[in-house]
Amino acid sequence: MSVEHLDIFVSGLVYLAACFTLFFIGKWVYDRRHPNFNLRHELFENDNPALAVAMVGYYFGLVLALGGILSGEGSDLATDLFDIFFFGLTAIVMLTLGSWVNDRIAFPKFRNAKEIVDDRNVGAGALEAGNQIATGLIVAGAVHGEYIDLITASVFWLLGQAALVLIVRLYAATVGFDLHDEIEKDNAAVGVAVGGLLIAVGNLVRLSIAGDFTGWNIDLTNFSLYLAMGLVVLPGARWICDKMLVPGVSLTHELVGQEHPNVGAGLIEAFSYVAASMLVGWAIF
Numbered sequence: 001m002s003v004e005h006l007d008i009f010v011s012g013l014v015y016l017a018a019c020f021t022l023f024f025i026g027k028w029v030y031d032r033r034h035p036n037f038n039l040r041h042e043l044f045e046n047d048n049p050a051l052a053v054a055m056v057g058y059y060f061g062l063v064l065a066l067g068g069i070l071s072g073e074g075s076d077l078a079t080d081l082f083d084i085f086f087f088g089l090t091a092i093v094m095l096t097l098g099s100w101v102n103d104r105i106a107f108p109k110f111r112n113a114k115e116i117v118d119d120r121n122v123g124a125g126a127l128e129a130g131n132q133i134a135t136g137l138i139v140a141g142a143v144h145g146e147y148i149d150l151i152t153a154s155v156f157w158l159l160g161q162a163a164l165v166l167i168v169r170l171y172a173a174t175v176g177f178d179l180h181d182e183i184e185k186d187n188a189a190v191g192v193a194v195g196g197l198l199i200a201v202g203n204l205v206r207l208s209i210a211g212d213f214t215g216w217n218i219d220l221t222n223f224s225l226y227l228a229m230g231l232v233v234l235p236g237a238r239w240i241c242d243k244m245l246v247p248g249v250s251l252t253h254e255l256v257g258q259e260h261p262n263v264g265a266g267l268i269e270a271f272s273y274v275a276a277s278m279l280v281g282w283a284i285f
Helices: 005-034 039-044 050-068 076-105 111-117 122-143 150-174 180-185 190-207 216-245 251-256 263-284
Strands: none
Touching: 005 050, 005 076, 039 050, 039 122, 039 216, 050 076, 050 111, 050 122, 076 111, 076 122, 111 122, 122 150, 122 180, 122 190, 150 180, 150 190, 150 216, 180 190, 190 251, 190 263, 216 251, 216 263, 251 263
């Protein structure tokens, strides 16, 4: 092994150690956010699947945010470690605030903590997971590239959260059923579908802001164009999924029109959104 390769290997181990340290910090913050229950007891004694889904979404969101930091142009080891910890801690704060936005603004009629812990509501857990993964994608885009600072990252995070709330409101207004009521009725199928929608929007926001910061006019224009594209492409993806992938079957009926909602249909709808957002990125780039 050459000296250069050895340096890269050692640096990689140092970066991984920094990331695992941030995971421990993230876990501590997650525990402090939920002082009314013991995480280990809920997961491994009460076997709460809703909490497991929500928690995995949080950690996956943190992984995606850290990926945005690590995939940028490297500098010297000390500077890279500072960026990892600074923006990693920022990502934990943004994930925490993103959960609050989801709980208080996007879905104000119920409280996720109660639905997930007390009611073991897998649909609410899927919503929370989708929101955290979407926020992780947004943070990954906000901190990727050169000339990024805390103010720039915060502005793009705020815009991304606004986009998530907007899309959820539009979805709730157009699907023909009461989204809040279905989630409160422990409808996991609807939760999975909307969780996929949130991830797709988060990915579109990531695509719109990733890369070097080139100026507010250009970057905000890109953000607006991607959001407009999402407003067209994502409903179109659901229609295509409804008419072409599962012809003769109504996704809405499968989600809410049966005694036992079809979680498989919710997963198919979630796939259609995420796949469409990925195809948009590949088609444009």
